[in-house]
Amino acid sequence: MRAIVVREFGAKPETADMPIPEAGAGQVLIQLEAAGVNPFDQRIIDGFLNGRLPHDFPLIPGTDGAGTIAAVGAGVDDFTLGDRVVGKFLIPPIGHGTFAEYIAVPHDSALALVPDEVTSVRAAALPTAGITALDLMRAARVRDGQKMLIVGASGGVGSYLVQLGALAGAHVLATARPDDTDRMIRLGATEVVNYGPAIPASVADSVRTTDPGGIDVLFDLVSAPPVFADNAGLVRSGGAAFSTIGSADEAALRARGITGGNLESSGGAAELRELLRLAATGDLMVPISAMPPLSEAAEVLGAPGARGKTVLVI
Incomplete structure (x- = not known):
């Protein structure tokens, strides 16, 4: 073969x-x-x-x-x-x-x-991207009306998270380059936080300006530890923050009353069947x-x- x-x-x-x-x-x-x-x-x-x-x-x-x-x-x-x-x-x-x-x-x-x-x-x-996104949503227990920031929303896991967040009724903030803004909106993002060479502000600074009250959930799929820590500073006490690449300082999060940390996806056939059901009904693109x-x-x-x-x- x-x-x-x-x-x-x-x-x-x-x-x-x-x-x-x-x-x-x-x-x-x-x-x-x-x-x-x-x-x-x-x-x-x-x-x-x-x-x-x-x-x-x-x-x-x-x-x-x-x-x-x-x-x-x-x-x-x-x-x-x-x-x-x-x-x-x-x-x-x-x-x-x-x-x-x-x-x-x-x-x-x-x-x-x-x-x-x-x-x-x-x-x-x-499988891998979709199950990871579903695992993150369940670990964070995302609820209707919560503000949820996805850093790295353009990739596979992020694209699923945007949709799953919208399906859960969350207010989804998705990071993307300017030319990917429309796609994020079509996937279900409520707000798009642009980044790129022509944008001097960091993601965290942009969100502090547009959403000064902070956010409830952070899913950071791409940032190194210092940037993750800055982004996690947006999360209100009682919220959740997750990294999928091992960037979270879990002790620092706990000290601020934030749950989450470094997540390794563990979902399997049951989660895959749920994703396939959503894809078959047209609820998940x-x-x-x-x-x-x-x-x-x-x-x-x-x-x-x-x-x-x-x-x-x-």
């Missing part, structure tokens, strides 16, 4: 011919049609999990994928041949990912049936910015400035 592989940590991804995996007991074999690209994929290539989980080389990256069940192993009765499925797969040993024509995974992993209303490309853009072929994986992995999701078409 065609696959994208790296030969060692930090190596450039390349196209290779790899054996088709088999569906062992308790597993299903998926013929993949699309694979979502996430920043985490590049981190795995760079060795982020080296020493924490075993890896196999040549390593096939990719966490998110959608396709059809091509084979079913012994003991599996919840999926059948031809089922359209999507999943989030980070299964040790790392290196048997979704940037390939086939993947074999446990049937009880973060795997869900895809509704007829959702294409495989749209489904593949949901899947923001896809690019659909390159599998062979172009090396060019899009780790690319900055994403606006929505990139999905590899297999």
